[in-house]
Amino acid sequence: MKKVNYLIYLFLAIVSFSCSSDDENTHNETTSQDSLYFPLNPNSYWTYSNISEQGSTSDSLYFNGTQNQNGVTYTNLDARTPATAFMTNLLSQNLVRSNSSEFLLFGELSTPPVEGFPEISIPLDNVVLFDTELPFNTVLSSFNGEIEELINEILLVIEYAVKTEQKEHLDNYSVNGRVFDNVIKSRIVVTLAITAEIEVLPGVILPVPILSNQEVLIVNNFFASNTGLIASEALTQYELEDLSGTGIDLPFPTEASSTTTQSIDQFFIGN
Numbered sequence: 001m002k003k004v005n006y007l008i009y010l011f012l013a014i015v016s017f018s019c020s021s022d023d024e025n026t027h028n029e030t031t032s033q034d035s036l037y038f039p040l041n042p043n044s045y046w047t048y049s050n051i052s053e054q055g056s057t058s059d060s061l062y063f064n065g066t067q068n069q070n071g072v073t074y075t076n077l078d079a080r081t082p083a084t085a086f087m088t089n090l091l092s093q094n095l096v097r098s099n100s101s102e103f104l105l106f107g108e109l110s111t112p113p114v115e116g117f118p119e120i121s122i123p124l125d126n127v128v129l130f131d132t133e134l135p136f137n138t139v140l141s142s143f144n145g146e147i148e149e150l151i152n153e154i155l156l157v158i159e160y161a162v163k164t165e166q167k168e169h170l171d172n173y174s175v176n177g178r179v180f181d182n183v184i185k186s187r188i189v190v191t192l193a194i195t196a197e198i199e200v201l202p203g204v205i206l207p208v209p210i211l212s213n214q215e216v217l218i219v220n221n222f223f224a225s226n227t228g229l230i231a232s233e234a235l236t237q238y239e240l241e242d243l244s245g246t247g248i249d250l251p252f253p254t255e256a257s258s259t260t261t262q263s264i265d266q267f268f269i270g271n
Contacts, residue, residue: 005158008179008215011097014092014215018025018086019131023095027142034245036098036225036226037103037130037132037184037223037224037225037226037227037228038096038098038223038228038229039101039208039227039228039269040075040077040096040097040098040168041063041065041224041267041269041270041271042063042142042227042270042271043063043270043271044062044063044228044267044268044270045060045061045062045063045268046060046061046062046109046228046229046264046266046267047059047060047061047264047265047266047267048060048061048088048262048263048264048265049262049263049265050084050085050088050261050262050263051177051260051262052084052181052258052259052260052261053258053259054084057084057085059079059080059083059084059085059088059262060079060080061077061078061083061088061091061092061229062077062078062079062080062268063075063076064076064077064078065093069106071174072097072106073097073126074095074096074097074106075095075096075097076095077091077092078092079091079092079094082188084260085232085234085260085262086232086234086260086262087219087221087229087232087234087262088108088262090105091105091229092139093107094226095107095109097147100120100133101131101132101133101134102128102130102131102132103128103129103130103131103152103223104126104127104128104129105124105126105127105129106124106126107120107123107124108122108123109121109122109123109124109127109162109190110122114131114236114238114250114252114253114256115249115252115253116250116253117252118149118151118156118158118194118252119149120147120149120158120160120192121147121194122145122147122162122190123145124162127140127141127143127162127164127224128140128164129164129186129188129221130166130184130186130223131166132166132184134166135166136166136167136168136169137165137166138165138166139163139164139165139166140163140164140166140186141162141163141164142161142162142163142164143161143162143163144159144160144161144162145160146158146159146160147160149249151250152249152250152251154196154197154198154248154250155196155197156195156196156197156210157194157195157196157207158192158193158194158196159192159193159194159195159196159213160188160191160192161188161191162188162189162190162191163188163189164186164188164189165187165189166184166186166187167185167186167187167204167220168184168185169182169183169184169185170182170183170184170185170222171179171183172263173224173231173259175230175231175263175264176263176264178266180204180224180225180227180230181223181224181225182225183222183223183230184222184270185220185221185222186220186223186256187218187219187220187221187223188217188218188219188221189215189218189219190218191213191214191215192211192213192216192238193211193212193214193217194211194216195207195208195209195210195215196208196209196210198248208243208246208248209241210240210241210243210248210250211239211240211241212241213237214237214238214239215240216236216237217234217235217236218234218235219232219233219234219235220232220233226269227264227267227269228267228269229264230263230264231261231262231263231264232261232262233259233260233261234259234260234261235254235257235258235259236256236257236258236259237257237258238255238256239254239255240254240255
């Protein structure tokens with residue numbers, strides 16, 4: 001998921017500010033040529049503390065060999081179960097690789113984690129999570145598709161759109177009292193729209209909007225030079241249309257909003 005031949009620095013703008021909550025300075029430019037922002041070395045591991053509405057948990061992510069897929073060699077990152085944080089699950093349930101400057105993900109994305117919500121599996125084909133050769137505020141990957149789910153004998157047509165964005169470079173960022181230098185902030189955004197198809201007469205289908213086009217999942221990730229993922233915040237939110245009078249009864253909440261965070265505790269990068 002990374003290349004090693006980086007372009008010379010491409011400066012678009014330099015904006016500096018300080019934030020008392022995380023001691024960060026930001027600017028828009030490409031990143032350092034001599035840094036690996038997610039080393040995929042044997043024997044490497046990362047541990048995280050997580051906070052959600054359900055309480056506090058901990059995760060452990062570690063290197064577990066490589067795997068060939070479609071003629072391409074990927075790295076397996078596994079997690080000690082149960083893994084609770086969004087990014088720990090995403091990285092451990094899929095395959096990752098470095099392609100010079102890029103960090104890429106291959107597999108599928110399941111979202112959102114709301115009890116009773118339709119199971120949505122979105123294919124991920126070498127989705128770029130960051131690229132050190134590109135300027136910041138850049139869309140890295142963008143794709144869309146459609147899934148059909150049968151819920152309570154109601155056919156739901158789910159349209160999805162996924163994009164990853166490279167947001168900014170932070171000169172430093174503090175996590176659990178430890179300051180990391182040279183940090184990339186990137187983002188995953190999942191947008192959904194859901195329509196129920198109701199057969200009102202034989203062969204006559206009435207589309208009923210269930211969920212208007214909404215960003216239901218936003219994940220902000222922070223990757224530190226020569227370290228990997230150091231922090232992540234995942235926001236899940238949605239609000240259904242008013243279904244009163246439609247006769248449609250769905251087995252999940254009409255609205256939801258939750259935030260989960262993970263912060264690195266310890267890490268070791270193998271040789």
